[in-house]
Amino acid sequence: MEKAQTSSRLDLAREVLQTEADAILALSRRLNGDFLRAVEAILACTGRIVVTGMGKSGHVGRKIAATLASTGSPAFFVHPAEAAHGDLGMITAQDVVIALSNSGESGEVVALLPALKRKGLVLIAMTGNPASSLGREADILLDTQVEKEACPLGLAPTTSTTVQIALGDALAVTLLDARQFGPEDFALSHPGGSLGRRLLVHVKDLMHSGDELPRVLPGTPLKDALLEMSHQRLGMVAIATADNTIKGIYTDGDLRRTLERSGNIYDLIIDQVMSPAPQTILHSKLATEAVHLMEQRRITSLLVIDADGKLAGAIHMHDLLKAGVV
Missing domain, CATH: 3.40.50.10490 (Glucose-6-phosphate isomerase like protein; domain 1)
Known part of the structure; x- marks a missing residue:
């Protein structure tokens, strides 16, 4: 031309x-x-x-x-x-x-x-x-x-x-x-679109709970905690008491750091190597808020709590990706 x-x-x-x-x-x-x-x-x-x-x-x-x-x-x-x-x-x-x-x-x-x-x-x-x-x-x-x-x-x-x-x-x-x-009203008119998924899906809709939640009690040997973490395939395990009071979290990243510091992990208990006071999110929050928190903290999973602050579940970035929230 x-x-x-x-x-x-x-x-x-x-x-x-x-x-x-x-x-x-x-x-x-x-x-x-x-x-x-x-x-x-x-x-x-x-x-x-x-x-x-x-x-x-x-x-x-x-x-x-x-x-x-x-x-x-x-x-x-x-x-x-x-x-x-x-x-x-x-x-x-x-x-x-x-x-x-x-x-x-x-x-x-x-x-x-x-x-x-x-x-x-x-x-x-x-x-x-x-x-x-x-x-x-x-x-x-x-x-x-x-x-x-x-x-x-x-x-x-x-x-x-x-x-x-x-x-x-x-x-x-x-x-x-x-x-x-408002935005949530708009989403109700667009439930099939990406906007609807972002605005209508809550953390409780996607979280792993019950038998799907990797968790152990305080005092659990590290080797047993690793088996639980491997079985559920979320790359983490929650440490909580019988009444669901959260004590900590242990992730794949924590395992790498444990191996760097200790040659023999079989003598350790989870309390010695877990990350105390982990980041949590309320189960009623929007899934988009979980995405924001993970990106801000540079983590891939969150423990989910109920209105009383007790452990209710866990959510992974893969869950958010699969649901189309990200």
């Missing part, structure tokens, strides 16, 4: 991005009380947020509905053509409808207006033509007009759809903040 052609194409790409960026900034400057009225109407809604739009505005509408739903504002998309053939029954008087149309004259959307108005619901219009049919009939008008499309032909929806997406994001995030929707 010739340098001149490459430069020309890069210039066009940058011009597109600049045009769309300028349009979003212009939208930001003209946000007014209508945007706040839209937020208040949605917060007061006892039904659902119904998003509709045709063509490219329909694709944007699906994205806006998905973003709203995943951030604490129950929403779904209804195709305007399908709505005119029965799906209008999905919409109730308790709902809020957000209708998208850059021209405000999309036939399928405009055809729904009489039926929507009869239901007595709140209609929010997102249009680039406030004087259009959609703009005039809306209870709340969100102006998405742009100076020009980024398409050199001025035909393909580009800048206009970018502005619609940005305004939808602004609406969703403002509602998220108003609802005090």
